[in-house]
Amino acid sequence: MGKLVALTGNYAVAYAAKYARVDVIAAYPITPQTSIVEKLAELIESGELDAIMIRVESEHSALAATFGAAVAGARAFTATSSQGLLYMHEFVHWTSRARIPAVMAIVTRALAPPWNIWPDHSDFMDQRDAGWIMGFAMDNQEVFDLTLQAFKISEDPRVYLPVMIGLEGFILGHTTMLVELPEQEVVDQWLGPRKQEYVIDGKEPLALGNLAWPEDTEEMFMEIQKAMDNAKKVIKEVDEEYGKLFGRKYGGLIQCINCEDAKYFAVSMGAWSGDLIEAVNKLREEGYPIGVIRIRFCRPFPYEDIWEKVKNSKGVIVFDRSISFGAWGPLFTDLLTGLYHYTNNLPIMSNVVAGIGGVNITYNDFAKLLTSFIETIEKGDKPPVFTWYHKR
Amino acid sequence: MIKHEHLSLKYMRREVLPTAFCPGCYNGIVMNALFQAFEELGIYDLRKYVFVSGIGCSSWIPSPYIKADSLHTLHGRAIPVATGVKLANPELEVIVIGGDGDLASIGGNHLLHAARRNMDLVVIMINNLVYGMTRGQAAPTTPKGMVTPTTPYGNPEEPMDVARLIANTNANYVARWCVSQYLFLKNSFKKVLGEIKRGFRFIEVYAPCTTFVIRRENKTPGQKLKELMNTCIGYEKWEKLPAEERTKHIPTGVFREEDKPGFLDNYKQLIARLKR
Numbered sequence: 330m331g332k333l334v335a336l337t338g339n340y341a342v343a344y345a346a347k348y349a350r351v352d353v354i355a356a357y358p359i360t361p362q363t364s365i366v367e368k369l370a371e372l373i374e375s376g377e378l379d380a381i382m383i384r385v386e387s388e389h390s391a392l393a394a395t396f397g398a399a400v401a402g403a404r405a406f407t408a409t410s411s412q413g414l415l416y417m418h419e420f421v422h423w424t425s426r427a428r429i430p431a432v433m434a435i436v437t438r439a440l441a442p443p444w445n446i447w448p449d450h451s452d453f454m455d456q457r458d459a460g461w462i463m464g465f466a467m468d469n470q471e472v473f474d475l476t477l478q479a480f481k482i483s484e485d486p487r488v489y490l491p492v493m494i495g496l497e498g499f500i501l502g503h504t505t506m507l508v509e510l511p512e513q514e515v516v517d518q519w520l521g522p523r524k525q526e527y528v529i530d531g532k533e534p535l536a537l538g539n540l541a542w543p544e545d546t547e548e549m550f551m552e553i554q555k556a557m558d559n560a561k562k563v564i565k566e567v568d569e570e571y572g573k574l575f576g577r578k579y580g581g582l583i584q585c586i587n588c589e590d591a592k593y594f595a596v597s598m599g600a601w602s603g604d605l606i607e608a609v610n611k612l613r614e615e616g617y618p619i620g621v622i623r624i625r626f627c628r629p630f631p632y633e634d635i636w637e638k639v640k641n642s643k644g645v646i647v648f649d650r651s652i653s654f655g656a657w658g659p660l661f662t663d664l665l666t667g668l669y670h671y672t673n674n675l676p677i678m679s680n681v682v683a684g685i686g687g688v689n690i691t692y693n694d695f696a697k698l699l700t701s702f703i704e705t706i707e708k709g710d711k712p713p714v715f716t717w718y719h720k721r
Numbered sequence: 722m723i724k725h726e727h728l729s730l731k732y733m734r735r736e737v738l739p740t741a742f743c744p745g746c747y748n749g750i751v752m753n754a755l756f757q758a759f760e761e762l763g764i765y766d767l768r769k770y771v772f773v774s775g776i777g778c779s780s781w782i783p784s785p786y787i788k789a790d791s792l793h794t795l796h797g798r799a800i801p802v803a804t805g806v807k808l809a810n811p812e813l814e815v816i817v818i819g820g821d822g823d824l825a826s827i828g829g830n831h832l833l834h835a836a837r838r839n840m841d842l843v844v845i846m847i848n849n850l851v852y853g854m855t856r857g858q859a860a861p862t863t864p865k866g867m868v869t870p871t872t873p874y875g876n877p878e879e880p881m882d883v884a885r886l887i888a889n890t891n892a893n894y895v896a897r898w899c900v901s902q903y904l905f906l907k908n909s910f911k912k913v914l915g916e917i918k919r920g921f922r923f924i925e926v927y928a929p930c931t932t933f934v935i936r937r938e939n940k941t942p943g944q945k946l947k948e949l950m951n952t953c954i955g956y957e958k959w960e961k962l963p964a965e966e967r968t969k970h971i972p973t974g975v976f977r978e979e980d981k982p983g984f985l986d987n988y989k990q991l992i993a994r995l996k997r
Contacts, residue, residue, distance in 0.1 A: 357827070358855035358871070367858070367870040374874040384859055384871055384878070387797065387827035412776075412796060416827075444776075444793065 331511040331575070338501030341469045341508050342408060342434040342494070343368035345476030347378045348516045349432075352403035352523075355383035355394035359413040360446050361498030362436040366408060388413035392420035392433070399424075399431045400537060402528035404480065406431070410498060411438035411452045418456070424491045425460030425553065427538060430483035430525065431491040433461075434476060436502045437599075439686045447687020448497040450599060450651040454627075454659045456493065460553050462560050463628040465495040465598045467584075469506040472496045474577055475625070477516065481567050484523055487559040497600040511575050519574055557629040564626055582631035584623040585638055587613055591620030593703050594639050597648040598624040598660060601690055605648065608695035617703055624660060632667030639668070644677040644712075646702045648695075650684045657715050658682045677706055683718040694718070729756045732767060737785045745935075745942030747900040747928035748779055751847055752786070754903055758910035770814045773803040775828060777820035778854045778930075779847035797828030800835045803842050811841070811985050814914070821848040821862040825883045829861070832883075836890035839920040841983040843913050846883060846923065849930035857933025868937065884925040888976035893920030895977040899953035900928040901946050902973060909975070920983035927953065927971050 336344065342365045346354065354373075356366040372378040383398075385391045391407050398405040409417060414435055424431055437453045439445040450465075457463065462482060466472040472494070479492035496502060529535055541549070565581040572578025586606050588594070597605050602623045609621050622638055624631065639645050649658020656662055661680035668675055681698055684690045698718060705712040729752060742748050759767070768790075772783030776796035784793035794802045799817045807815040817824070824832050824846045835842060851857040851869055858871040861881045868875055884897035894917050898906040906926060913922035927949075929935055935945045949971075956972035982990070 358852050358858045360855055363855045363858065363870075370871040371873050374872075382871070386829060386861055416796070441795075442793070 331509045333507050333509050335505050336469055336473070336508040337364065337503050337505050338466075338469045338472045338496045339364040339436060339503065340368050341473040342436075342476050342496070343372065344508075344510060345473045346406045346432070347372050348477055348511065348513060349404060349406075349480045349520060350517070350522075351378075351380050351406040353381050353383065353395065353398035353405045354407065355385050355391045355398065355405070356407050356409070357385055357388050357391045357413060359388070359410050361438055361448075361502045362408050362410040362413070362434070364503070365434060365436070388417040389420060392417040392424065395431050395433070396420060396424045396427070396429055399429045400427075400529050402523065402525065402530055404484075404523045406433070408434040408436065410436045411440060411446075414452045415440065415455065418459070421456055421459045421461065423538075426550070428489045428553070428556075429491060430480075430489055430523070432476065432479045432483055433491065433493045435493050435495045436498045437495050438498045445686050446498070448500055449685050449687060450495070450649070451685070453493070453495040454651040454653075457628055457659060460490060460557075461628060462488070462490055462492040462557075462564075462626065463495070464492065464626045465624065466501065467600055467602045467623060469501055469504070469508050470577070471579065472501060473508050473510070474571065474575070474579070477520075478567050478571055481520055482560065482563055484525070485563045486525075488556050488563050489525070490553065490556050490560065495599065500600045509575075509577075515574055519570065561629050561631070561633075579625060581634065582624070582626040582629070583634045583638075584625055586621040586623065588620035588622070588638055590618060592618040592643045593699075593706075594620050594622050594642055594645045595648065595695070595699060596622045596624065596635070596645060596660065596664065598627060599650060601648070601650065601684060604690065604692040605695045607692040608699060611692070611696055612699055617700070619699060619703065627660065627663070630663050630667060632664070632670065635664060636668055636671045639676060640671070642676045644679070644702060644706045646679045646681060646699065646712075649680060649682045652682045652685065652717070677711060678714070679712045680715045681718050682716070688720065690718075694720070728760055729753050731765065732756045732759060732788055733786050734788050740786060741781060742778065743932045745931045746778070747849075747926075747931065747942065748782055748847065750900050750903060751779075751845070751906070751926050751928065752782055754907040755845070755910050758907050758914055761907075762911055762915040764914070769812070770816060771803075771806050773799045773806065773815060773817050775799040775819050775823040776854070777823045777852070778849070779818055779820040780823055782818045783816075797823055797826070797831065799823065800828060800831040800840075800842070800844065804835060804840055807841055808985070814843070814918075815841075816843045816845065818845045818847070820853065821846060821850070821883065822852045822860045825881060826861045832887065833890065836887050836892040836921045836923065838984045839891045839893060839981070839987075841919050841921070841985050843922045844924070845926065847926045847928050848883065849928055849934065851930050851933050853930040853933055857930060857937075867934075869933070884923070884976055885972070887923045891921070892923055892977060893917055893979050893981060893983065894922040894924075894975070896923075896975040897925040897927060897971075897973050899949045899971055899973055900926055901949035902953060905973070912978075917978070917980050919986060920979070920981060927973070
């Protein structure tokens with residue numbers, strides 16, 4: 330049995346990195362990520378964590394140093410937000426395409442201009458073509474669990490891809506909740522030290538990142554696509570193992586709530602799923618047959634798992650907290666294309682983009698949107714494919 | 722009754738006041754010195770001036786407070802944006818205001834290359850010794866041994882002396898003044914706005930962060946100002962000090978002063994030569 334402590338989401342990230350016994354942390358301050366590295370600096374300098382902190386001069390250097398440390402065999406970690414993530418984007422691709430395991434926490438925040446420090450998923454979702462495994466937490470306990478699991482997933486030889494874990498700034502990042510911390514010995518036995526065949530350790534000369542012909546290059550990237558497929562299995566295995574050892578199992582790539590007899594599904598990702606679940610509980614009391622599919626991993630995208638849940642449903646409404654301008658919310662477009670693989674007769678699908686720039690969406694908003702979605706379909710009408718729900 | 726108004730108000734967007742700066746923040750002193758320089762030069766209309774800034778507390782000085790065109794840009798990228806503005810319309814006077822974190826840390830390479838090119842910009846760097854806006858973490862300018870949230874047991878790294886570094890480039894003008902040396906600071910502003918009107922002109926203002934440096938020392942901004950009057954000395958005097966004394970003092974003064982052709986002059990010359 331572990332111990333219960335009150336932690337902010339950011340501190341939960343820092344403690345997960347500590348429990349994973351990271352060797353190197355390289356980071357640059359940015360709101361709302363900063364308190365992760367502050368906590369890690371404190372843990373290192375008080376002797377609780379045996380690691381090296383590199384106080385780099387930019388986010389680009391933060392991920393570069395994390396990459397360098399991981400190449401040299403260290404368990405490496407970094408964290409950032411918003412513009413910082415965009416600035417390191419070059420190295421985001423570099424790390425995954427080099428197949429170097431590492432873990433990065435993204436405390437999500439809107440993109441500028443105008444300058445804005447409030448949360449949405451724009452920064453996180455912008456990385457979805459980069460070859461990273463991408464997980465997103467709903468509460469601080471899951472922040473801890475996912476971050477710790479991220480090391481296990483990333484370092485699995487069937488995967489060898491970096492993992493980023495998202496959590497909303499302020500909503501989770503700076504809000505305190507009870508988090509159960511495991512026993513270090515159990516974590517050590519389960520995770521063990523980082524092992525990888527190819528690291529730079531002075532034994533055998535390696536040439537990493539040199540020029541390759543087009544065919545070789547393409548084959549390397551085809552391997553990443555395969556690793557993403559493998560990751561689906563690995564994520565589920567890790568979730569199972571973790572559940573057995575630490576008592577918390579989430580369901581793999583998605584978590585389904587109130588799904589058993591549901592005729593309608595609401596799909597979401599992140600902290601606002603909590604408000605969505607509350608709204609669905611309220612609607613259930615009123616007799617609406619609706620369930621929530623919470624996306625825990627959006628890369629690899631859980632098409633199969635979601636299809637299994639929604640294949641007999643009448644309608645699916647997808648809530649996106651980011652937008653691909655000129656198209657729709659990215660979770661919606663990913664899900665729509667994925668489901669089309671299984672059927673020519675899709676359930677009615679609708680996309681709501683909301684909460685952009687940190688606009689606060691409450692369970693009342695969700696309840697209103699869900700009721701209107703269900704009632705429109707029940708009347709025999711078709712709800713709009715896309716709505717940008719805005720309020721003041 | 723005569724109603725006196727602070728001279729700075731002439732140059733500020735009144736509708737956005739009060740400023741977001743902490744009480745006692747030295748940004749106000751720098752703003753006053755800059756505005757006084759404008760006034761003494763007889764410049765009352767800033768429509769020919771463009772202020773460019775990145776991210777950090779001092780980057781807020783032009784945006785939104787100065788009543789002129791202001792471009793609030795990405796962290797570290799004020800100098801390349803300013804370079805673009807200046808080259809697109811050389812008639813404009815382009816002034817960058819930023820902090821040590823913005824200009825010397827994440828934007829450090831732009832600072833070096835703009836100085837190397839002798840780019841026709843005025844760059845005012847307010848060195849508050851930390852990343853102030855994110856609550857005072859260690860920056861490349863943080864003194865060795867200083868306690869910050871990312872160096873809770875003292876900074877193990879040596880700081881960067883930005884003014885003396887830039888003084889070793891091709892820049893036309895390089896000076897550093899402590900915020901306590903108001904008249905020197907104002908005169909430096911007058912020099913780069915009224916006299917040396919081309920090339921790279923860099924002024925570092927040593928102004929420790931009120932909240933995350935001075936308060937951690939259990940001092941008030943006023944007490945710190947008095948202390949700086951003794952800490953900050955002319956660099957010629959500083960160079961004669963024994964090594965252990967040097968670390969206790971800040972060398973200030975004008976490190977470089979020339980009026981050689983800037984980037985634009987050299988570029989125009991090249992075009993003229995090739996047209997012949």
